[in-house]
């Protein structure tokens with residue numbers, strides 16, 4: 001693994017690193033910083049998509065997080 005291969009992978013999918021990529025990031029501070037920037041960019045991108053999609057589809061999350069606005073235990077109080 002060299003820096004060029006690492007950077008190329010960052011452009012493709014910075015969130016999924018195999019063992020050799022993780023090993024390189026652990027040993028190369030330049031690539032570790034590049035990885036941080038790439039992940040920060042991915043998060044901003046995901047947030048932007050989430051905001052856009054949330055306005056269209058009523059807030060359903062894209063990232064697989066358990067999010068169920070229709071069920072809130074604190075609102076389960078029954079009237080008497």
Ligand SMILES: [Zn+2]
Pocket residue numbers: 002003004006024028030031
């Ligand atoms: Zn490197």
